[in-house]
Amino acid sequence: MIGTRTPFRVSFIGGGSDLKEFYSRAPGCVLSTSIDKYMYIFVHPFFDEKIQVKYSKTELVENIEDIKHPIVREILSEFNLQGVDINSIADIPAGTGLGSSSSYTVGLLHALYAYRGEIVSPNTLAEKACYIEIDVLNEPIGKQDQFAAAYGGLNIIRFLEDGSVKIEPIKMEEDAYKQLQKCLMMFYTGTSRSASEVLIDQKKNIISDKDKFNAQLMMTQMVEESKDCLVKSNLDEFGEKLDSNWILKRTLSKTISNSIFDDIYNLAKESGAIGGKILGAGGGGFFLFYCPPRYQDKLRFNLKDLKEVPFKFDKYGSKIINMDK
Template sequence: MIYRSRAPLRIGLAGGGTDVSPYCDTYGGAILNATISLYAKASIELLEDKKIILQALDRNEQETFEWNKSLPITGKLDLLKGVYNRIQKDFGFPKKGFQLSTYVDAPAGSGLGTSSTLVVAIIGAFVEMLKLPLGDYDIAHYAYDIERNDLNLAGGRQDQYAATFGGVNFMEFYEDDKVIVNPLRIRQEYLNELENNLLLYYTSTSRESAKIIVEQQKNVTQRNEKSIDAMHQLKAQSKMMKEALLKGRLNEIGEILDFGFQQKRNMAHNISNSLIEDIYIAAKQAGATGGKISGAGGGGFMIFYCPNNSCYKVADTLKKFGGVIHPYQFATQGLDAWTIG
């Protein structure tokens, strides 16, 4: 038997960073994001022997172990091991050999929530195989708990919930890990126009989000007013974005993105850099009305709102920076899993 799953990556449209503790625990956070047609995929195939084979096909990494209830966390394939260890601890696992294979459609450090989405996909495959009684909120929180507490990886909360639920969502974050996912009923013509005008650009650079996030957390703990005020403004931005999308005021999207770009710089060092600034200026000069860095910042993907068919000129202008325009569509389906007999 083979058990497969996939979960969509996401682009953040507003409020990025307000889902990170301790900010959201103290002030409450809010984010608006949308899942896209790039995926993290997981597949579990049962084996005749008692070996455990883990492989990340996109990274060309593989490890093989004798069957054990706990696999060593060594810095290699830790997301796969972390999920297995936690599933084994909480639910038990038959003493059967298996091969867990994963693939992600975007590189690590790209700012599209790859790590968290991969964890959700792996959990989905195990849930399918073991018929675990976990709903959407359970799976998303489970993924968050494994990453943040079991593996001690710095980060926020939005990615796990976006990957699990799918679609365009306004998310609220509170203390005690409370999260409320509000699916937005946006008219299809508004979504079509947003998809038409929103350019997804990979800078061909990656970044280590953990360092940026740790500094962001430190700024809140030490009550850095400039950083905290920036997060307040980004939380307000998410509400502006929600209203603009629901009411079809798409001509405001670029300005709202631009407002967020200016604020996000103040959250921590290295969110922006000279390359990102040059790309952003060039995109605006070519017709984009605003944009943002996807994820924590420092590199990875950027998005630009390009009205009036300016996306073609913007795309052509950005070629000189060595990045790649990435085609996509919005994805309405979240985590999905199935069995091959």
């Protein structure tokens, strides 16, 4: 049995610039980290040539083309692989803004390469995942999640106009790195959403609305400023950048936020948070807040109707955790 563990990610600043509609006109960049919430994939030979796939549903089929799970179907088609049993377990529900779909894709690719006895690089995993999700399945998504899941760590991920992607690790002082994690809090809004719906609208606006394109451009510039804050250990200033980023992000599409989420954000700031955002494309899922520890009890109390999910940073990206063939 082959097992992989692939992290989810938290995207701080610059999301949306990983869409082709943006980076084909101006270089994009995202500041993000992988976290200690994971997608686990296990692949085991099935006792005959059938294929069994277990996720929130269980499928048992004779042929690859009969698989309903689109990512599994297309990856198994690429590998031309029958007679396997594929199981997945996730720490966090899908549709909550942590890049779970791409973590699944990267994790399954990693597991199947290992199943064939192949060792592949994080770049190969990320590029292949982008190909499956964007080129084959025509998902209206960007490239940041696949690279964050494959590489892991705290990085700037750069999206160049020729379609290439560069990973730039951020090197912080160890004490500041630990303190940053202590200042970040994540709360589940209780709602999930389809990232596709939000991103379709955002892509349309980037193409047709100059002001929204310029807002996205300002967010990429803020990535560079935020990196400077982290490298120089100016953490509260980083929190302020999160706030400025959220103000810009919510202008990109009417589907990103709503009056309920605006009220949550305003209450968090009144409770001591310096900045924050809805993670992922927006429209639901998790709120992330930067809040100094001295105000965190107040923030927890005032957001007691939301589920807090503690987390730490992950440094390693997708890993093989079991290889028993």
